[in-house]
Amino acid sequence: MADKNNGNADIVAVAKAAKVSISTVSRAYNHPELVKPATRKKIDAAVRRLGYIRNRAAQTIHGIRSGTIGLVVPTIDHAIFAEVIQAFSDAVEPYGFTLLVASHGYDLEREYGALRKFLEHRVDGLALIGLDHSAESYNLIQRQDIPAISIWNYDKTSILPCVGADNRHAGELAARHLVDLGHRDIGMVFPPTRDNDRARDRQQGAMSVLADLPRATPKEWIVETPYSIADTKEAVTRMLSQPALPTAILCGNDVLAVGAIYAAMRCGLRVPDDISIIGIGDFKGSREMEPGLTTVRLPARTIGELAGKELARLVTKESSEIQRTSCDISVVARKTCRRVTGV
Amino acid sequence: MADKNNGNADIVAVAKAAKVSISTVSRAYNHPELVKPATRKKIDAAVRRLGYIRNRAAQTIHGIRSGTIGLVVPTIDHAIFAEVIQAFSDAVEPYGFTLLVASHGYDLEREYGALRKFLEHRVDGLALIGLDHSAESYNLIQRQDIPAISIWNYDKTSILPCVGADNRHAGELAARHLVDLGHRDIGMVFPPTRDNDRARDRQQGAMSVLADLPRATPKEWIVETPYSIADTKEAVTRMLSQPALPTAILCGNDVLAVGAIYAAMRCGLRVPDDISIIGIGDFKGSREMEPGLTTVRLPARTIGELAGKELARLVTKESSEIQRTSCDISVVARKTCRRVTGV
DNA sequence: AATAGTTTTGCAAACGTTTTCATAAAATCG
DNA sequence: CGATTTTATGAAAACGTTTGCAAAACTATT
Numbered sequence: 001m002a003d004k005n006n007g008n009a010d011i012v013a014v015a016k017a018a019k020v021s022i023s024t025v026s027r028a029y030n031h032p033e034l035v036k037p038a039t040r041k042k043i044d045a046a047v048r049r050l051g052y053i054r055n056r057a058a059q060t061i062h063g064i065r066s067g068t069i070g071l072v073v074p075t076i077d078h079a080i081f082a083e084v085i086q087a088f089s090d091a092v093e094p095y096g097f098t099l100l101v102a103s104h105g106y107d108l109e110r111e112y113g114a115l116r117k118f119l120e121h122r123v124d125g126l127a128l129i130g131l132d133h134s135a136e137s138y139n140l141i142q143r144q145d146i147p148a149i150s151i152w153n154y155d156k157t158s159i160l161p162c163v164g165a166d167n168r169h170a171g172e173l174a175a176r177h178l179v180d181l182g183h184r185d186i187g188m189v190f191p192p193t194r195d196n197d198r199a200r201d202r203q204q205g206a207m208s209v210l211a212d213l214p215r216a217t218p219k220e221w222i223v224e225t226p227y228s229i230a231d232t233k234e235a236v237t238r239m240l241s242q243p244a245l246p247t248a249i250l251c252g253n254d255v256l257a258v259g260a261i262y263a264a265m266r267c268g269l270r271v272p273d274d275i276s277i278i279g280i281g282d283f284k285g286s287r288e289m290e291p292g293l294t295t296v297r298l299p300a301r302t303i304g305e306l307a308g309k310e311l312a313r314l315v316t317k318e319s320s321e322i323q324r325t326s327c328d329i330s331v332v333a334r335k336t337c338r339r340v341t342g343v
Numbered sequence: 344m345a346d347k348n349n350g351n352a353d354i355v356a357v358a359k360a361a362k363v364s365i366s367t368v369s370r371a372y373n374h375p376e377l378v379k380p381a382t383r384k385k386i387d388a389a390v391r392r393l394g395y396i397r398n399r400a401a402q403t404i405h406g407i408r409s410g411t412i413g414l415v416v417p418t419i420d421h422a423i424f425a426e427v428i429q430a431f432s433d434a435v436e437p438y439g440f441t442l443l444v445a446s447h448g449y450d451l452e453r454e455y456g457a458l459r460k461f462l463e464h465r466v467d468g469l470a471l472i473g474l475d476h477s478a479e480s481y482n483l484i485q486r487q488d489i490p491a492i493s494i495w496n497y498d499k500t501s502i503l504p505c506v507g508a509d510n511r512h513a514g515e516l517a518a519r520h521l522v523d524l525g526h527r528d529i530g531m532v533f534p535p536t537r538d539n540d541r542a543r544d545r546q547q548g549a550m551s552v553l554a555d556l557p558r559a560t561p562k563e564w565i566v567e568t569p570y571s572i573a574d575t576k577e578a579v580t581r582m583l584s585q586p587a588l589p590t591a592i593l594c595g596n597d598v599l600a601v602g603a604i605y606a607a608m609r610c611g612l613r614v615p616d617d618i619s620i621i622g623i624g625d626f627k628g629s630r631e632m633e634p635g636l637t638t639v640r641l642p643a644r645t646i647g648e649l650a651g652k653e654l655a656r657l658v659t660k661e662s663s664e665i666q667r668t669s670c671d672i673s674v675v676a677r678k679t680c681r682r683v684t685g686v
Numbered sequence: 687a688a689t690a691g692t693t694t695t696g697c698a699a700a701c702g703t704t705t706t707c708a709t710a711a712a713a714t715c716g
Numbered sequence: 717c718g719a720t721t722t723t724a725t726g727a728a729a730a731c732g733t734t735t736g737c738a739a740a741a742c743t744a745t746t
Contacts, residue, residue: 057403
């Protein structure tokens with residue numbers, strides 16, 4: 001009759017049921033080699049009978065790790081971040097960590113809020129997307145003594161250790177690819193770059209290459225559009241309804257590229273015969289689509305994996321040298337870009 | 344000099360710094376109206392100076408809610424689940440909950456493990472995808488006294504309250520749509536249905552409609568394929584390389600449908616002129632693709648939102664009647680299915 | 687200026703664990 | 717078989733909070 005009627009048994013209920021002391025139950029969990037097999041068995045039976053589940057909150061206040069890692073992303077609902085989150089989750093799971101996830105919708109104020117909440121929960125480690133964060137956030141992180149890591153972007157001068165790709169370089173590669181194919185009239189489609197260092201870096205990288213071109217890119221060929229296929233289709237359709245058209249469009253990411261392709265189709269332009277389109281990212285599906293999207297491959301899964309593993313090792317003190325990891329990127333030439341000749 | 348050198352100040356450090364008792368600091372947080380404004384100010388200053396962050400673990404062991412909700416999904420890295428997670432997250436955020444997320448890769452054993460981990464963390468509520476869970480999992484959930492909810496599937500006899508769509512009905516609608524368009528030779532592409540009640544229900548729904556057709560569907564027109572565009576493209580290409588072809592293909596979800604469309608393209612078949620293809624789900628991008636995908640719309644965002652809100656209300660006791668919510672679904676006819684005449 | 691009422695604060699117990707230290711029991715040894 | 721070592725267990729303090737209760741400090745009332 002020592003069973004509690006309601007669901008939640010605690011360690012003292014278990015101790016009572018197994019007729020041992022609380023300490024012994026605790027030890028059975030944390031240092032099983034110190035308790036006699038027979039006793040262990042009794043405890044095990046009691047645990048099973050009562051449906052006891054350890055309370056990590058109670059452990060945590062002893063300075064024991066909470067076993068959680070906080071991950072803040074701009075949004076979960078993008079192929080690319082979903083992939084990173086999945087890979088990150090898979091990477092920390094073997095270390096026994098549970099993942100806290102929050103999204104801030106590209107609002108760095110909300111990101112700060114999410115970080116605070118995570119810290120209240122005493123996460124053992126923190127992971128953020130990108131290098132662009134409020135001073136407040138950086139401050140907050142630095143005051144804690146838990147490891148933190150930036151994912152997705154690489155910069156050798158980053159404040160936090162980072163695992164990612166050099167987005168400026170990605171922009172350069174995309175632009176260079178078009179230029180190498182002979183394109184001189186190149187349009188650009190980018191998402192808003194405020195609070196989004198990835199997009200900004202890519203755009204700057206692309207611009208720096210395009211700056212060497214004989215003709216400057218006219219304003220009308222540079223469009224900014226929200227990150228959605230529908231919006232991009234809309235915006236690019238407008239761009240393509242002008243008299244003078246570019247021979248190629250460089251898109252800030254693959255989603256925009258897909259939108260651009262649909263826009264071209266709608267305008268009666270064939271890709272790549274009439275217009276070339278290059279994306280950045282190599283999202284899931286970009287390879288399989290028809291025509292296969294030419295893009296700059298950013299290895300999302302690898303990045304997430306490496307980041308998760310690195311952070312887990314930092315937390316568990318398996319490793320301590322904080323380092324920056326740059327993942328290789330390169331153009332994957334598929335079917336949406338063609339060579340042009342003459343000017 | 345009362346500042347701790349290392350980052351982590353606790354409530355007693357704050358109390359000391361503000362020259363008040365611990366209780367007063369605690370009260371300043373939990374019942375601010377009970378503490379004099381001037382005192383509140385002193386405390387606030389101390390908090391700021393020390394960078395104090397409340398420890399939810401310590402609160403939690405008082406029976407105070409942990410402020411977390413656990414969500415287990417098969418995988419994060421699918422358009423559809425990413426959308427649900429995002430919507431769910433957005434819905435619980437205003438209630439102050441932090442989200443714990445785990446994925447089990449369609450392995451119900453791992454799902455059980457994730458649930459246990461969540462319970463160790465003393466989540467205030469639990470959300471699962473689908474109705475298919477191990478007896479152990481259901482058992483575990485029922486022994487706790489926290490609310491739990493099933494997302495994505497609707498079934499009026501479900502063990503847990505659920506918010507979702509009737510997947511069997513979705514399968515029926517898709518099949519009915521094809522039949523109504525005059526199709527009699529209908530192929531089917533489905534993912535593995537083990538541990539996946541959504542897919543199973545859809546398939547059964549479709550089958551039940553197809554069973555009324557004069558000709559039985561030949562084995563070769565029923566293909567099972569992993570949930571990826573590439574694999575589906577492969578598998579459907581094989582199906583379409585046979586002598587006798589169906590006039591339409593019903594796909595278990597939109598990703599498979601996209602793979603099927605690409606396969607058709609590769610086989611030189613025009614969609615919908617030579618073959619009609621219908622998906623289920625209406626994933627992001629399905630509307631915008633060319634040709635626009637005909638599919639059965641499952642309102643992922645709505646489902647996630649309703650589920651999050653419902654669970655949050657259950658946890659905060661704003662609501663207590665556990666109920667089942669069925670979200671309306673219907674065919675959105677776009678461009679990948681055409682009417683056929685004759686037999 | 688004393689009393690009663692109200693507002694503000696502090697003390698100490700409680701929450702569910704882990705862990706140190708001490709002690710009891712068992713095993714080993716001469 | 718008693719002394720000594722080893723192994724197994726228990727008692728109690730500690731972790732960082734919240735909260736019921738009681739005391740202290742004000743305010744208002746006479």
